[in-house]
Amino acid sequence: MSTGIRWRLSLMMFLQYMVWGAWYPVLSSYMERIGFSGLQIGVIYSLLPVGCMIAPFIGGQIADRYVATEKLLTMLHLSGGVLLCLMAGMGSYDKLLPMMFAWSLVYAPTLALTNSITFHHLPDAEKKFGLVRVFGTLGWIAVGLMLTGLRKIWPEPQGLFGLGGADSLWLAGFLSLALGLFCIALPHTPPARTGGSPWAFLSAIKLLRDPSFALFIAIAFVVSTELMFYYVLTAPFLQTIGIASDNIPAVMTIAQIAEIGTMIALPWMISRWGIGKTMAIGIISWPIRYAIFAYGEPTWFVVAALTLHGLCYVCFFVVSFIHVNSVAPPDIRASAQAFITFVTLGAGLYVGSIFAGWIRDYYTVGQVVDYTKVFIVPCVLTVICAIVFFLSFKEKKQPLQAEYQGEVG
Template identity: 25%
Template sequence: MNIKSRLIVMNFLEFFVWGAWLISMGAYMFNVLGFDGAQVGSIYGTMGIAAIVTPALFGIVADRWINAERVLGICHIVGAVLLLVASRITDYQGLYLIMLFNSFFFMPTIGLNNTVSYIVLEKKGFNIVKDFPPIRVWGTIGFICAMWMVDLLGWNKSPFQLYVSATAGIILGIYSFTMPACSPVPTKEKRSFASSLGLDAFVLFRRKKMIIFFLFALLLGAALQITNTYGSTFLDDFGKTFPDAFGVKHSNVLISISQISETLFILTIPFFLRKFGIKQVMIMSIFAWVFRFGLFAFGDPGPGLWMLILSMIIYGMAFDFFNISGSLFVEKEADIKIRASAQGLFMLMTNGIGAFLGNYISGMVIDHYTVDGIKNWQSIWIAFAGYALILGILFPLFFRYKHNPEEAMAVKH
């Protein structure tokens, strides 16, 4: 198997692990375990808490002491064991604690997966900006396959979704150890105390451009997982008005159009980055979020199904143009010696602080618009759309970046 094929398998399994439960876990907690919006939001928020700490921490370990592919494997195996434990817990406090520990080990794997992919491609002489997106797209395909498996087996509201994820995690953990060595970059320079702790990745904050980029990454990161957290529950609530609708019976399959859209938009990233640059691509992403939430506000599984489908299609641009392009931008801007730490820092701002705030506040918003157990979804989605619109107006005013097409496609050494 050639190296690109091996990276495809790794990326497929990386997001299969996540897709098995990320979309459907909310419906399981709402409808089976009886949790409220704040509780569901807080459990999803454990990913944000973990991403504040462990992606940067494990990035430091991969940069300085242990091969990145080994750190990736260890994290997946430990995370899988914790998911098996979570499948047997039904109380809020217990599930919160176990999912928090699972998040401590899973969230670093997203950045580590990118780091391993970048290092291996670079060693083989490939162009990361050009060759990584077609590999990463298989991660989204893995996410879709996991969603469909859980949905078609009827496990949307069952703890069996966690067994599916755990099984894939163990397989990926073992597989990671077979990847080409991604050793820490040796250096003869004397390290300062801050450098020894891996805090040198924060030198990126010395540049105004990067401060503003990371600030908006944090703010936009608050919106990244909102529809993943509540999308399935939103469709389930149409059970009385459209009981026989496909989107109600198979909410995961309908939502998976979002991930199918991702596979298409990922492939367009090299073109858009080369043509427009990171600033314009991120502006497109922010306004795509406005439409994503707005179409949810007025769509339904009946006559308004076309609006939900259009929202799913737009999701690909909203998520990928920010998440993948942002990761590639950080890779270009960071020194080679801190590449894993820099990816961890990006995760810290987006899936860490941003996601934590997003899940916490979104849970409060949902509870605010819930009266006698009935959620006013239109007001909820309009509130989220308004938030994204404000970001879309402010971002181009503050983020100053001159696009250089040749630099955007350059191979980093």
């Protein structure tokens, strides 16, 4: 593979996550300011997880059977760019809801498609994929800094083009259009004409017959629901402790910087402590972060707690995928990965979005949100998850093949 192709794939990842990162961490504070309820904000944030659950039935099947991947990415991102730009001018829940759902349906498949086109063209992809994927995290960081810069030039409440906090949607739309045009230059990736079944992940359900694995999946689901307290509520919470709205996009990139640092350290952590202890570090970091958020002061300490996102996300979620890959029989490893993705980043984030919004409303009196009580909820739930994990998790040295050979696949 030429260096040019690798850099094109890296730039693709950079722009792919710029589109998502432009609005995802900060749109909730804008929606809160224009009068959306917590439940309405949660529903808006739940739409992308819904898209991720539907995505295997859309993008993957089309790319596998009918359309070259780079052409499908071009069509999806150009369509998504138009939808995002239109959403920037919509200030009501009734108008934003269907448009966000439509965007989620066209964006969610691109998450898997950008991975698949990278694996297709990257030699020794298992070892080198991370070197390309890290550009996605760098893109998330870059767009946060870019949005802060734009808000310094065009401060809220007017904002860029008079859009106020919706400038994040306009920026995401512009980046999506740019990415759509760039995808034309991606290496040709023809359809295989023989796509796998979108229901393939269901073959991994039989792994739940192992009690330890079933309990692990249950813990992963609950923890993933609590992730949305971070994504849905952190931006408006930071404003209440004195962080200016134009600085919030840049401040929240601290989490992604910590994520990169943790990813770099992850191979050393796993080799030194093993999968079980590394996941334990990740899961105990969740209640620590939310306890600091619940206490809410001093401001510098709360901001410093954003660095725990690296341990929370990488040491639990990334290592969870590694764990599933190690315990699943070789013939259903792909299905097992699809299954845990569906449970955590699909169903878990969907339930968590709505739950976080509902909790925010429950602890709101007279337009004032009691964030201490709000963040106590995920703190308690993740403490329970940590206790159950410590008492029940058993690190298996061999795949669950002996128990299920002939029954799965």
